[in-house]
Amino acid sequence: MEKFVRLDGLVAPLDRANVDTDAIIPKQFLKSIKRSGFGPNLFDEWRYLDVGEPGQDVSQRPLNPDFVLNQERYRGAQILLTRKNFGCGSSREHAPWALLDFGFRAVIAESFADIFFNNCFKNGILPIVLSAGEIDRLFWLVEATPGCRLIVDLERQRVIRTDGETLPFVVDAFRRECLLNGWDDIGLTLRHADLIRAFEDRRRSEQPWLFA
Amino acid sequence: MPQTLYEKLWQDHVVHQEADGTALIYIDRHLVHEVTSPQAFEGLKLAGRKPWRVSSIVATADHNTPTDHWDRGIEDPVSRLQVETLDANIREVGALAYFPFRDPRQGIVHVVGPESGATLPGMTVVCGDSHTSTHGAFACMAHGIGTSEVEHVLATQCLLQKRSKTMLVRVEGVLGKGVTAKDVALAIIGRIGTAGGTGYAIEFGGSVLRALSMEGRMTICNMAIEAGARLGLVAVDEVTIDYLRGRPLAPKGHLWEQAVAAWRQLHSDADASFDRVVDISGDEIRPQVTWGTSPEMVVPVDSCVPDPSSEPDPVKREGMERALRYMGLRARQPIREIRLDKIFIGSCTNSRIEDLRAAAAVVQGRKVADGIRLALVVPGSGLVKRQAEDEGLDRVFRAAGFEWREPGCSMCLAMNADRLQPGERCASTSNRNFEGRQGTGGRTHLVSPEMAAAAAIAGHFCDVDEWQ
Numbered sequence: 121m122e123k124f125v126r127l128d129g130l131v132a133p134l135d136r137a138n139v140d141t142d143a144i145i146p147k148q149f150l151k152s153i154k155r156s157g158f159g160p161n162l163f164d165e166w167r168y169l170d171v172g173e174p175g176q177d178v179s180q181r182p183l184n185p186d187f188v189l190n191q192e193r194y195r196g197a198q199i200l201l202t203r204k205n206f207g208c209g210s211s212r213e214h215a216p217w218a219l220l221d222f223g224f225r226a227v228i229a230e231s232f233a234d235i236f237f238n239n240c241f242k243n244g245i246l247p248i249v250l251s252a253g254e255i256d257r258l259f260w261l262v263e264a265t266p267g268c269r270l271i272v273d274l275e276r277q278r279v280i281r282t283d284g285e286t287l288p289f290v291v292d293a294f295r296r297e298c299l300l301n302g303w304d305d306i307g308l309t310l311r312h313a314d315l316i317r318a319f320e321d322r323r324r325s326e327q328p329w330l331f332a
Numbered sequence: 333m334p335q336t337l338y339e340k341l342w343q344d345h346v347v348h349q350e351a352d353g354t355a356l357i358y359i360d361r362h363l364v365h366e367v368t369s370p371q372a373f374e375g376l377k378l379a380g381r382k383p384w385r386v387s388s389i390v391a392t393a394d395h396n397t398p399t400d401h402w403d404r405g406i407e408d409p410v411s412r413l414q415v416e417t418l419d420a421n422i423r424e425v426g427a428l429a430y431f432p433f434r435d436p437r438q439g440i441v442h443v444v445g446p447e448s449g450a451t452l453p454g455m456t457v458v459c460g461d462s463h464t465s466t467h468g469a470f471a472c473m474a475h476g477i478g479t480s481e482v483e484h485v486l487a488t489q490c491l492l493q494k495r496s497k498t499m500l501v502r503v504e505g506v507l508g509k510g511v512t513a514k515d516v517a518l519a520i521i522g523r524i525g526t527a528g529g530t531g532y533a534i535e536f537g538g539s540v541l542r543a544l545s546m547e548g549r550m551t552i553c554n555m556a557i558e559a560g561a562r563l564g565l566v567a568v569d570e571v572t573i574d575y576l577r578g579r580p581l582a583p584k585g586h587l588w589e590q591a592v593a594a595w596r597q598l599h600s601d602a603d604a605s606f607d608r609v610v611d612i613s614g615d616e617i618r619p620q621v622t623w624g625t626s627p628e629m630v631v632p633v634d635s636c637v638p639d640p641s642s643e644p645d646p647v648k649r650e651g652m653e654r655a656l657r658y659m660g661l662r663a664r665q666p667i668r669e670i671r672l673d674k675i676f677i678g679s680c681t682n683s684r685i686e687d688l689r690a691a692a693a694v695v696q697g698r699k700v701a702d703g704i705r706l707a708l709v710v711p712g713s714g715l716v717k718r719q720a721e722d723e724g725l726d727r728v729f730r731a732a733g734f735e736w737r738e739p740g741c742s743m744c745l746a747m748n749a750d751r752l753q754p755g756e757r758c759a760s761t762s763n764r765n766f767e768g769r770q771g772t773g774g775r776t777h778l779v780s781p782e783m784a785a786a787a788a789i790a791g792h793f794c795d796v797d798e799w800q
């Protein structure tokens with residue numbers, strides 16, 4: 121997994137609450153057995169005017185000019201600003217894969233759906249929770265300022281606006297460590313292989329029917 | 333200290349705990365399907381790792397599989413590759429049980445797990461699918477995981493978890509005529525919202541839950557994720573134990589006795605305290621119909637589509653307006669006047685034998701309305717299908733004009749050929765009414781099997797008690 125320490129990136133505003141994983145990446149694209157290549161179909165139903173199918177040449181598809189990510193001023197955005205309950209719906213990791221593949225490394229929202237939130241950390245995307253008031257002000261700032269950037273500083277757990285205002289956020293210590301170092305969860309867990317084995321042996325003797 | 337059921341299950345599975353509370357949790361049962369596993373098996377292989385305990389794995393193909401013309405195999409090459417990849421992976425690593433495409437026991441993973449006895453009380457159950465919450469009906473700590481976590485469980489038999497807060501949703505009273513577990517689930521979501529359960533493990537209790545069958549309890553736990561909770565729970569009682577007795581993978585003989593004694597402890601202690609308690613009167617729940625593009629946008633069938641102009645919160649109001657536009661509905665339109673194009677009875681929420689019996693009872697001796705283009709019944713598994721056929725339910729549905737299909741996820745998420753066309757309106761017994769969920773531009777109304785059946789006959793929603 122790629123490290124996440126500090127990001128200075130362009131912000132794109134997606135002004136909707138309850139953006140679900142089917143909207144982030146429609147299911148016809150989930151048939152792939154790969155982890156990459158989902159970026160061109162991120163928010164497919166909103167981004168294009170036609171119906172998306174796997175294997176199309178996306179450069180030939182009609183873009184929806186009203187959709188925010190199609191606007192020139194947000195090209196190359198790495199930070200997505202959105203409303204509450206982002207990522208609700210499915211547990212499919214294709215949603216964070218698509219965001220990452222498109223170029224997003226951080227998502228700022230009032231709240232996230234649990235499983236999606238978790239999946240972001242596993243893929244080097246930082247989900248940041250800010251208050252409704254802070255989010256409102258950020259929307260206002262981003263829309264009023266072409267080329268609006270933010271600095272996301274994971275080490276010090278704060279978002280820094282170009283006007284110098286800083287917005288503190290909190291990330292679990294363990295997840296923060298993993299992201300800062302780009303650690304692979306599985307490798308970390310396997311350091312405890314003896315503990316797992318001991319736990320398993322005890323469980324097998326106490327509740328043998330679980331191991332039938 | 334008195335403990336909640338969730339706390340008991342949590343404590344029973346902690347292998348190790350970090351200083352910030354992140355815990356390594358042992359996983360007893362790993363359910364695997366074709367969509368979320370290929371990248372995990374590939375990752376495992378690339379890292380040169382071996383699966384930790386293959387006897388924890390139960391696998392089946394469900395999301396992509398067609399529901400008709402099984403003799404032709406899977407015609408869509410992309411879907412076929414995904415299913416074949418699962419075949420190859422399981423062939424290589426092994427499993428406790430595998431129900432591949434066309435096996436008589438194949439079906440939706442959340443139907444197959446319980447019916448085979450692979451889901452047992454007190455287990456941690458995970459699957460790369462958010463509706464894994466279904467298995468909580470058996471007092472399991474069961475939740476969906478992403479593909480990285482599928483790989484993590486394959487490699488380590490554990491997951492890194494933070495303990496959830498606890499919520500008790502207590503539904504007391506007696507359900508009225510035509511009111512089902514699905515209506516209870518939708519009413520709960522209508523009350524607490526789709527983010528209401530975020531961060532919580534919800535235990536469902538009260539006299540209404542105790543009176544429900546395992547099928548009904550699974551329907552409610554299945555929808556816990558739609559209330560934002562990763563997992564739902566119901567305590568073990570005689571209903572649970574009776575359901576499990578004799579299932580192929582359930583313990584036998586003296587192990588059964590030993591297991592049952594342990595399972596009887598799986599309930600919250602009388603004076604355990606929860607972080608949040610929600611009380612709902614079961615007597616007041618009416619048959620429910622969703623009108624919008626989120627499961628919380630739900631109202632009783634005998635009411636009207638809500639009016640966004642009376643919503644004070646601007647973000648919510650805009651969401652409602654957008655939903656009405658997408659759904660092609662007017663504010664204050666009576667729900668009963670909404671006409672349907674398609675009917676879908678199926679999905680891991682409502683495709684078990686009891687659901688099919690209830691729908692068949694409504695349909696019996698009647699005909700699907702002329703305006704309905706397609707009425708589909710998709711049993712949850714091959715075994716459900718066979719039992720329904722033994723009981724003659726397929727003939728009831730067919731005689732009325734329904735199509736009777738092979739098991740799978742089908743039009744719940746429209747990854748196979750079963751889907752809505754743009755603008756088509758569907759009464760569906762599934763769990764998600766998001767934009768495009770059942771096909772691009774498709775409009776989904778979530779309802780119970782009885783309501784879907786009645787809507788098929790009437791051509792529009794109607795009060796299901798009229799049918800009984």
Ligand code: SF4
Nearest residue numbers: 463679680741744745
């Ligand atoms: S039936 Fe629907 S919700 Fe259930 S597992 Fe299949 S796709 Fe997911």
